[in-house]
Amino acid sequence: MSFFGKLKERLFKSSSRLSDGLDEIVADQSSTAADADTGAEPPAAPPAAAPAASAPEAPAARTDPASSPEPARGPEPEAEPEQPAARPGFFARLTGAVIPETEQRRLVDDEMLETLEDLLIRADMGVETAARVTANIAEGRFGRRISARELREALAGEVARILEPVARPLPIYPKRPQVVLVVGVNGSGKTTTIGKLASQFRAAGKKVVIAAGDTFRAAAVEQLQVWGRRADVPVLTAAQGSDPASLAFDALTQAQRDGADLLLIDTAGRLQNRQDLMEELAKIVRVLRKVDPDAPHNTLLVLDATTGQNALAQVEVFRKIADVTGLVMTKLDGTARGGVLVALADKFGLPIHAIGVGEQIDDLAPFDPEEFARALVGASD
Ligand SMILES: Nc1nc2c(ncn2[C@@H]2O[C@H](COP(=O)(O)OP(=O)(O)OP(=O)(O)O)[C@@H](O)[C@H]2O)c(=O)[nH]1
Numbered sequence: 001m002s003f004f005g006k007l008k009e010r011l012f013k014s015s016s017r018l019s020d021g022l023d024e025i026v027a028d029q030s031s032t033a034a035d036a037d038t039g040a041e042p043p044a045a046p047p048a049a050a051p052a053a054s055a056p057e058a059p060a061a062r063t064d065p066a067s068s069p070e071p072a073r074g075p076e077p078e079a080e081p082e083q084p085a086a087r088p089g090f091f092a093r094l095t096g097a098v099i100p101e102t103e104q105r106r107l108v109d110d111e112m113l114e115t116l117e118d119l120l121i122r123a124d125m126g127v128e129t130a131a132r133v134t135a136n137i138a139e140g141r142f143g144r145r146i147s148a149r150e151l152r153e154a155l156a157g158e159v160a161r162i163l164e165p166v167a168r169p170l171p172i173y174p175k176r177p178q179v180v181l182v183v184g185v186n187g188s189g190k191t192t193t194i195g196k197l198a199s200q201f202r203a204a205g206k207k208v209v210i211a212a213g214d215t216f217r218a219a220a221v222e223q224l225q226v227w228g229r230r231a232d233v234p235v236l237t238a239a240q241g242s243d244p245a246s247l248a249f250d251a252l253t254q255a256q257r258d259g260a261d262l263l264l265i266d267t268a269g270r271l272q273n274r275q276d277l278m279e280e281l282a283k284i285v286r287v288l289r290k291v292d293p294d295a296p297h298n299t300l301l302v303l304d305a306t307t308g309q310n311a312l313a314q315v316e317v318f319r320k321i322a323d324v325t326g327l328v329m330t331k332l333d334g335t336a337r338g339g340v341l342v343a344l345a346d347k348f349g350l351p352i353h354a355i356g357v358g359e360q361i362d363d364l365a366p367f368d369p370e371e372f373a374r375a376l377v378g379a380s381d
Pocket residue numbers: 184185186187188189190191192193214217219220223268269330331332333334355356357358359363
């Protein structure tokens with residue numbers, strides 16, 4: 001199955017929430033506004049969509065949505081004349097041909113935009129991003145009629161536009177070994193992400209070393225060892241409770257000696273004592289720089305999509321305690337909160353290197369903004 005197919009299937013909970021909501025928005029009121037779009041013949045009634053020239057002008061404020069979190073909307077459009085019921089085309093009537101289902105349309109007005117904005121907020125896009133996306137959808141469409149398919153396409157386009165600047169694969173530098181520090185709260189998926197990255201880079205012919213830097217949690221170390229065996233990658237460990245910075249130093253020295261391409265360092269994620277964690281991470285960085293002044297070359301923050309808006313708070317915290325250079329979002333399968341990725345991209349602009357949609361090695365994929373946007377809103381391939 002293509003990754004898009006898998007993504008669509010796995011993002012089912014997020015996309016069904018959004019997709020069903022979009023259908024409902026259009027179905028609501030559409031009984032009086034159904035177009036006679038039979039496909040067999042042009043509609044008998046004049047096209048329902050108002051020509052661009054007669055559509056109410058969007059206020060200028062909408063062109064700068066950043067300055068007004070509330071989407072500014074145009075004046076109330078004049079009520080459109082009720083459309084006659086869809087009538088089969090002449091050829092269809094003559095031959096009794098089956099008429100394709102009419103495409104329902106809904107007027108883009110204040111009420112519709114409010115419902116759309118609510119839907120986006122409920123999909124975890126966040127208030128500001130939902131407002132911005134809604135304002136952009138209104139632009140040029142206000143006062144016209146839109147079908148669910150068109151709305152879905154428009155939304156996919158807007159989401160992809162927000163995601164496009166941040167969709168960047170993990171950069172690979174000529175410098176060897178490239179040191180990647182992996183941070184994030186416990187349970188966010190750090191270990192699994194390291195395992196998947198190690199396997200994928202190994203399969204691509206890179207020499208990889210893993211350092212099990214969460215020396216307090218024996219289970220985390222064991223889990224990394226399992227991934228290491230699976231990927232045929234050495235995992236460096238230290239005695240339980242020993243200094244993670246000292247392990248990081250040894251790991252980098254060994255990675256240099258072995259001519260490794262990549263060193264992936266797992267870290268603890270106990271946010272309960274932020275000061276301790278900050279000092280621990282700062283010490284790891286200080287010690288790594290004794291061996292290589294440019295290390296770490298990347299600091300990846302791993303976020304769990306199921307935490308929804310909490311992921312935004314985690315970015316704020318980790319940006320304060322570590323020099324985060326990019327994000328990986330895990331567990332996008334099985335959550336209805338996939339929209340949070342759009343909020344993250346919009347708010348922080350940090351590169352999103354990869355997304356996790358399952359627990360297997362190939363369930364971590366580079367982040368493709370268009371694929372993701374289409375899967376999220378339930379648009380077709
Ligand atoms: N469904 C799903 N589960 C995932 C994904 N990524 C990780 N997990 C699971 O989430 C759980 C936590 O993942 P870990 O990799 O152990 O998380 P961690 O951040 O290393 O957590 P600690 O070891 O507690 O520090 C595990 O059961 C993983 O199998 C994903 O993309 N999808």
